[in-house]
Amino acid sequence: MDWFRTSVTAIIPLLILIPLLSYWLYPPEVKHSTEVSKWVAQKLEKIGRLSRRELILAAIVVLSLVLWVGGSAFVSATTVALIAISLMLITRVVTWNDITEDKRAWTTFAWLGALIALCDGLNRVGFVKWFADGIAPHMKDFSPHMAMIILLAIFFVAHYLFASVDAYTTALLPVILLTGAAIPGIPLKEFALLLCMELGIMGIITPFADAASPIYANSGYLPAKDYWRLGTIFGALFLVFFLAVGVPWASLLWEK
Amino acid sequence: MAIDASTTPAAVSSGALAKAATPTAAKSPNQMWKAITPIAVAVVLALLPVPTGLPQHAWYFFSIFVGVIVGLVLEPLPGAAIALSGLTLVALFPRFVLFSPEQLSQPGFRAPSAALNWALSGYSNPTVWLIFGAFILALGYERTGLGERIALILVKRMGKNTLLLGYGVTLADTILAPFIPSPTARSGGIIYPIVSDLAQVYESKPNDPSAPGRVLSHVGSYRNHMCNKFAVSHRCFIQSARRGVG
Numbered sequence: 239m240d241w242f243r244t245s246v247t248a249i250i251p252l253l254i255l256i257p258l259l260s261y262w263l264y265p266p267e268v269k270h271s272t273e274v275s276k277w278v279a280q281k282l283e284k285i286g287r288l289s290r291r292e293l294i295l296a297a298i299v300v301l302s303l304v305l306w307v308g309g310s311a312f313v314s315a316t317t318v319a320l321i322a323i324s325l326m327l328i329t330r331v332v333t334w335n336d337i338t339e340d341k342r343a344w345t346t347f348a349w350l351g352a353l354i355a356l357c358d359g360l361n362r363v364g365f366v367k368w369f370a371d372g373i374a375p376h377m378k379d380f381s382p383h384m385a386m387i388i389l390l391a392i393f394f395v396a397h398y399l400f401a402s403v404d405a406y407t408t409a410l411l412p413v414i415l416l417t418g419a420a421i422p423g424i425p426l427k428e429f430a431l432l433l434c435m436e437l438g439i440m441g442i443i444t445p446f447a448d449a450a451s452p453i454y455a456n457s458g459y460l461p462a463k464d465y466w467r468l469g470t471i472f473g474a475l476f477l478v479f480f481l482a483v484g485v486p487w488a489s490l491l492w493e494k
Numbered sequence: 495m496a497i498d499a500s501t502t503p504a505a506v507s508s509g510a511l512a513k514a515a516t517p518t519a520a521k522s523p524n525q526m527w528k529a530i531t532p533i534a535v536a537v538v539l540a541l542l543p544v545p546t547g548l549p550q551h552a553w554y555f556f557s558i559f560v561g562v563i564v565g566l567v568l569e570p571l572p573g574a575a576i577a578l579s580g581l582t583l584v585a586l587f588p589r590f591v592l593f594s595p596e597q598l599s600q601p602g603f604r605a606p607s608a609a610l611n612w613a614l615s616g617y618s619n620p621t622v623w624l625i626f627g628a629f630i631l632a633l634g635y636e637r638t639g640l641g642e643r644i645a646l647i648l649v650k651r652m653g654k655n656t657l658l659l660g661y662g663v664t665l666a667d668t669i670l671a672p673f674i675p676s677p678t679a680r681s682g683g684i685i686y687p688i689v690s691d692l693a694q695v696y697e698s699k700p701n702d703p704s705a706p707g708r709v710l711s712h713v714g715s716y717r718n719h720m721c722n723k724f725a726v727s728h729r730c731f732i733q734s735a736r737r738g739v740g
Contacts, residue, residue: 253664253668256664257657257660257663258657260660261657278646278650279650281646282643282646282650285639285643285646288640289638291638292639294638295634295635295638298634299631302631302683303684306679306680314620315620315624315679316620316621316624316627318627318679319623319626319628319630319631320627322627322683323627323630326630326631326634331634331638336637337630337633340630343629343630343633345574346625346626346629347617347622347625347626348577348578349574350616350619350622351614351616351619351622352574352577352578352581353562353577353616354615354616354619355612355613355615355616356562356577356584356616357559358612359559359584359592362612363551363552363592363594364548364552364594365548365552368545368547368552371547372545372547398563399563402621445566449621449624450681453625453628453678453682453686454681454686457690462566462569463567463568463569466566466567
C-alpha cells in the first residue's frame with residue numbers, strides 16, 4: 239500500500255477539485271434548471287419500459303464488464319471490446335450500416351493509428367534516448383532533492399511527445415529512472431514511485447496523451463483548440479500541485 | 495427528443511470534419527496562416543543545425559513531428575488528415591527521415607517496405623481497437639435508447655445542477671477504477687457512452703460550442719486520470735522497479 243499512502247495527499251484533493259475547476263475554467267451554458275426534473279419525468283414516461291434491444295445491450299455491457307474486471311488473465315481488454323462489437327452485430331443491436339456511419343469512431347481510428355506510429359518513430363530514430371542522455375550531465379549541479387523535482391517536471395512535460403502512457407512507460411521511464419539512479423542521494427524507490435504516479439496525471443495534456451483521452455477529444459464537445467489549452471492549464475495545475483504537495487509528502491513519509 | 499434516429503448521423507460527425515466543411519472558413523487570411531504555420535515550423539526546424547549527438551535523420555523526423563503537432567493544435571484540416579499526411583511524408587522518404595545509415599547499409603534491408611510496416615503499425619495497436627470498440631458501444635447505447643434512459647434517470651436524480659452531475663460521473667469512475675484496470679475500457683467503454691447521452695438529454699449536440707454537455711465531457715476526461723492512479727500506480731511501480739532498478 240506504499241503507493242496509496244504516498245499518493246493520497248496529492249490525489250484526493252485533486253479528485254475533489256477537478257469537477258469544480260472544470261466548471262470554473264470551462265463553464266457550461268446550462269448550469270441548472272428547475273424545469274429539467276419535470277421534463278425528464280415526462281420523457282421517461284414516454285420512452286416506456288425497457289425494450290428487448292435495450293436488454294440485449296445491457297447483457298452485452300454486463301458481460302464486457304465481467305470480462306474486463308475478472309478476465310484479464312485469459313482475454314485482453316481489446317478482445318473484450320471486439321467480442322462486444324461482434325455480439326452487438328449478431329444480435330442486431332447495431333447494424334453494420336450504423337458502424338460505417340459512425341464518423342467519430344473512424345476519425346479517431348485513423349487519427350490515433352497515425353499518431354501512435356509517429357510517436358513510436360520518435361523513439362525509433364533515437365530522439366528519446368538522445369533527449370534523456372542530454373539531461374544527465376546538467377543534473378550534477380543540483381542538490382539531490384532539486385534534481386529529483388527537475389527530473390519529475392521533465393518527465394511530465396516530455397509527455398507532449400508521446401501517444402499513450404504505455405509507450406511512455408517503456409520508452410522514457412527507465413531512462414529517467416536510470417538518470418536518477420546515477421545521482422547520489424536520490425532515494426530510488428521513492429523516485430520510482432513518484433514517476434509512476436505522474437503517469438496517472440500526465441494523460442490530460444494532449445488529445446492523445448493517454449488511451450482514454452482520444453475518446454473525449456473526439457466526442458465533438460471539446461474543440462481541439464480548447465482541448466490543448468485546457469490540457470496545458472490542467473497539466474500545469476496538476477504538476478504544480480504534485481510537486482508542491484505530493485513530493486514533500488512523499489519525502490516526509492519516506493524519511494521515517 | 496434528444497436522441498432522434500434520423501438526426502443522429504449528422505450530429506455524430508466529428509468536430510474536425512464539421513469545421514472543414516464550413517465554406518466561409520476556407521479562404522480567410524486566418525485560415526491561410528493556420529495552414530502555413532505547421533509547414534513553416536517543420537521547415538525552419540529541419541534547416542536549423544542538428545544538435546550534437548543527434549543523427550541527421552532523427553532531427554528531420556523530429557521536425558516533421560513538431561509540424562504535425564502544430565497542425566493538430568491549429569487544425570487547418572481535420573486532425574486525422576494532418577496526422578495521416580505527416581505519416582505518409584515519413585513513409586515516403588524513409589532514407590532521410592526514419593532509418594539510420596547503419597540500418598540502410600544492412601544487407602537485405604528494404605527501406606520502403608520497412609517504412610510502410612512502421613507507418614501502419616499504429617493500426618494494429620490494441621489501444622486503437624479498444625477505443626474503436628468504446629465508440630461502437632456508445633453507438634449501441636445511442637441506437638437502443640439505453641443510454642438515454644440511464645442518462646434521464648441520472649438527470650432526474652441529480653440534474654438540477656450540472657456540477658453535481660460532474661461529481662456523479664467522477665464518483666462512478668473512481669468506484670470502477672480498482673475493478674477495471676484498463677482505463678480505456680472503463681472510461682471509454684462504460685463511462686463515455688453514458689456521458690455522451692447525458693449531454694444530449696440537455697439537448698446539447700456535439701460540435702455546438704455553447705453546449706452544456708461540454709462540462710461533462712470535460713470532467714469525464716480529466717477525472718479519469720486521477721482514478722488511473724489508484725488502479726495503475728501499484729502495478730506500474732512493480733514493473734518499473736523491475737525494469738529500472740533490478
